[in-house]
Amino acid sequence: AQKITQTQPGMFVQEKEAVTLDCTYDTSDQSYGLFWYKQPSSGEMIFLIYQGSYDEQNATEGRYSLNFQKARKSANLVISASQLGDSAMYFCAMWGTGGFKTIFGAGTRLFVKA
Amino acid sequence: DSGVTQTPKHLITATGQRVTLRCSPRSGDLSVYWYQQSLDQGLQFLIQYYNGEERAKGNILERFSAQQFPDLHSELNLSSLELGDSALYFCASSVDGWATNEKLFFGSGTQLSVL
Numbered sequence: 001a002q003k004i005t006q007t008q009p010g011m012f013v014q015e016k017e018a019v020t021l022d023c024t025y026d027t028s029d030q031s032y033g034l035f036w037y038k039q040p041s042s043g044e045m046i047f048l049i050y051q052g053s054y055d056e057q058n059a060t061e062g063r064y065s066l067n068f069q070k071a072r073k074s075a076n077l078v079i080s081a082s083q084l085g086d087s088a089m090y091f092c093a094m095w096g097t098g099g100f101k102t103i104f105g106a107g108t109r110l111f112v113k114a
Numbered sequence: 115d116s117g118v119t120q121t122p123k124h125l126i127t128a129t130g131q132r133v134t135l136r137c138s139p140r141s142g143d144l145s146v147y148w149y150q151q152s153l154d155q156g157l158q159f160l161i162q163y164y165n166g167e168e169r170a171k172g173n174i175l176e177r178f179s180a181q182q183f184p185d186l187h188s189e190l191n192l193s194s195l196e197l198g199d200s201a202l203y204f205c206a207s208s209v210d211g212w213a214t215n216e217k218l219f220f221g222s223g224t225q226l227s228v229l
Contacts (some may be wrong), residue, residue, distance in 0.1 A: 033214035043117070045204065045220035052214055091157060095214055101170040102147070102218055104157040 002027045011109045013082045021077040021108045023092030034075040039089040055095040068101035087112045120205050120221035132193040134223045139207030146188040152201040195228045
C-alpha cells in the first residue's frame, strides 16, 4: 500500500529565511511521481513542484526545490527566502502505477513571521 | 484560476438528506477526481473517473456515489447524510491520469455543512 507521511503539523520560519518541510513516502512501485501542493487560507489547492522517481536531479521551481532522496524515500520541500505569502498549508502527494491515484499526506501548516 | 469549476461553493443541509455536488473539469482533461478534506482526516481520495468510466476507488462510503457524464462533467452524490460528512469536497482534473508527472488541477471546493 502507498503512504505519505508528513510529521510536522506546524512550522514557523522568519521572513527571508529558508525552510524545509519533511515528507516521507512508502510504495512498492518502481515508477511514481511526487508532488507538493500549497493550500492558502482561501482554500484552493495549488501545484508547486513535481519529482519523478527516475529523475536523477532534484526538481526546482523558482523559490521551491525538492530534496529527493530515493533510498530514504523522502521528498522534502525547501522554500528559500520565505515570504509572508508563503503562510499556508503544504501537502506532499504521490501518484503510483500501483494505484493510479494521487494520495496526500496530512499536511504541514507553515507560518512565516515578519 | 485552475479552470476547474465546482458548484455550489457552500451547502448547508440536515442529517438524513441527499445532496449533489457538481464539477466541470478543465477543458481537455479527461480524468476527474473527488477528494474529501476534513480537519481530522486530511485530504482523502474518494474516486476517479476517466472519460466516463470509474478508474480508481478510495475510501468512498456506500452512501456516496459519483459519475462522469459524456460531456465530462462529474457529480458526487451524498445520501443519508451524517454530521461526520461535513467537510470540504474537492474536485480535481488532469489530462488523462496515466502519467506519473500528471499534476492535478483543483476546483475551489464545496464546503458541506450537515446540521
